[in-house]
Amino acid sequence: MIPPLLSNYAPAELSFEKGEGAYLMGNDGRRYLDFAAGIAVTSLGHSHPKVVEAITEQASKLFHVSNIFTIPGQKELAAKLVNATFADAVFFCNSGAEANECGLKMIRKYQSENGSPERFRVIAFEGSFHGRTLATIAAAGQDKLLNGFGPVMDGFDQVPVGDIDAVKAAITSETAGVIIEPILGEGGIQVVDPEFLRALRALCDAEGLVLMFDEIQTGMGRTGKLFAYEHLGMSPDIMSSAKALGNGFPVGACLAVEKVAKCMTVGSHGTTYGGNPLAMAVAGAVVDVMTEDGFMDRVGQVAGHLKQSLNGDVDRYPSVLEELRGVGLHLGLKCKVENTKLLKALQANGVLTVAGGDNVVRLLPPLIIEEEQISELISALETACEELAQ
Numbered sequence: 001m002i003p004p005l006l007s008n009y010a011p012a013e014l015s016f017e018k019g020e021g022a023y024l025m026g027n028d029g030r031r032y033l034d035f036a037a038g039i040a041v042t043s044l045g046h047s048h049p050k051v052v053e054a055i056t057e058q059a060s061k062l063f064h065v066s067n068i069f070t071i072p073g074q075k076e077l078a079a080k081l082v083n084a085t086f087a088d089a090v091f092f093c094n095s096g097a098e099a100n101e102c103g104l105k106m107i108r109k110y111q112s113e114n115g116s117p118e119r120f121r122v123i124a125f126e127g128s129f130h131g132r133t134l135a136t137i138a139a140a141g142q143d144k145l146l147n148g149f150g151p152v153m154d155g156f157d158q159v160p161v162g163d164i165d166a167v168k169a170a171i172t173s174e175t176a177g178v179i180i181e182p183i184l185g186e187g188g189i190q191v192v193d194p195e196f197l198r199a200l201r202a203l204c205d206a207e208g209l210v211l212m213f214d215e216i217q218t219g220m221g222r223t224g225k226l227f228a229y230e231h232l233g234m235s236p237d238i239m240s241s242a243k244a245l246g247n248g249f250p251v252g253a254c255l256a257v258e259k260v261a262k263c264m265t266v267g268s269h270g271t272t273y274g275g276n277p278l279a280m281a282v283a284g285a286v287v288d289v290m291t292e293d294g295f296m297d298r299v300g301q302v303a304g305h306l307k308q309s310l311n312g313d314v315d316r317y318p319s320v321l322e323e324l325r326g327v328g329l330h331l332g333l334k335c336k337v338e339n340t341k342l343l344k345a346l347q348a349n350g351v352l353t354v355a356g357g358d359n360v361v362r363l364l365p366p367l368i369i370e371e372e373q374i375s376e377l378i379s380a381l382e383t384a385c386e387e388l389a390q
Ligand SMILES: *Cc1c(COP(=O)(O)O)cnc(C)c1O
Pocket: 095, 096, 097, 098, 100, 129, 130, 131, 132, 181, 185, 186, 214, 215, 216, 217, 218, 242, 243
């Protein structure tokens, strides 16, 4: 007999019954400082009053109607996102992978509508993560995602990140676009060189390719800007968002510039749940909080202090920590010891974190984190490092 629950995860025994701001109350009776935030999801912390209010109010009125009817909340949220970003139009869905699927379909549709239906291939990058659908695992191209799932969906070419000549060499008459995470999150908080991203933009313009950013993890304030592209002085043509967009309520979005968005004509794409009134109310509240005056400035300040303290610890414990990576509150500690050992030691000292590729422990606190909680994290990290240095 197998357990009734599919065994595709290997969860820690720990579970939680309540969350409050930056803390989670464990079933073991302990309170944990949450530097995992549901993997960059609960960025406003647990039970944020504005989010609770929005969901409660909307839930008592209307959860769901089909997209065969007008959903005013969609128009409102789309307008807010268009206002706050490079984009001219937004499609709403329920998850990150779906947002990427929409973007990948848009890349193909754009070329098809512009007289080049033979252009369907998308260049992606080694070590990326774009989700778990057949198209998004093919985009990432990693064996550990693809193994056992049959012929890899055609249309993706991976090149090493940071190598503009490799990108140029990979372009053929069939290439339609490029997808990249501005910081490779699951890959271990690998910050992509801004010069490389600007070179990609220029290359896409020169070659008529569509540039898509996967900002599912980097977006919604994580890097100290609403979206990470804002650090670069340029913008993509398509951008996916999810994770923190709903602060834990499942919602995703695919944003695009006009020339791409207008190719998605009536009937070309759709979803049942995507953009339903409940999701729109929650995401609307999240966007409102994050776009309030001073919110991102505060994230930047707190992130600066956190980074300074963490860099101090990297110097102090060279046998445990190799380097600090990341932008804003999208941080990773590359470890000298096994990353899971540091993760467990931190958990034993009351702090939850997330493992990442390249032997990294990701630090993804809620953006509402305060100085006091930074001190708490640092004290737990130092205790953990003392233990592991022995
Ligand atoms: C989490 C993530 C995804 C997938 O999102 P899901 O909601 O799990 O489908 C895609 N891309 C990146 C960069 C992510 O971090």
